Amino acid sequence: MKPLLLVAAVALIDDDKRVLIAQRPARKSMAGLWEFPGGKVEAGETPEDALCREIKEELDIELCRTCLAPFNFASHAYENFHLLMPLYLCRTWEGDITPREGQTVKWVRALDLNRYPMPPADEPLIPWLRDLLSGASAHL
Ligand SMILES: Nc1nc2c([nH]c(=O)n2[C@@H]2O[C@H](COP(=O)(O)OP(=O)(O)OP(=O)(O)O)[C@@H](O)[C@H]2O)c(=O)[nH]1
């Protein structure tokens, strides 16, 4: 049986309703693909703790836990593990976004997300984000 890998990720949303995506650097698996910032939940961490830690490491900003809104999740069978990835929304943070791991980051309109190749696990999430950000959502 494949191990279950828990990864917490966030769609940061700016005032123009754009989403931040990051391109995985060359040394990582799935290099070149665009993803939501985040990473693996370690033993003893909550998903929210892990997300705040990863986002500080990757982007040098502080997320406050109460600003993290559960949005959706990915559940995807990769060859060597099964990924379970809660995706949070967050519209406020402290500090200036500064990529710390050699990744390229980009603010993208939801309608343009399909121009950026993402890992297969992320694909089902994109229409939900498009609906949220292009429609008259009560949540934003
Ligand atoms: N952060 C993130 N990971 C994703 C996404 N989609 C997706 O399939 N993954 C997969 O989730 C796994 C863990 O992500 P990660 O490499 O960011 O983990 P991490 O930050 O802890 O990295 P590290 O292990 O190099 O310290 C990878 O296999 C990655 O490909 C996504 O949108 N965001």
Ligand SMILES: [Mg+2]
């Ligand atoms: Mg990561």
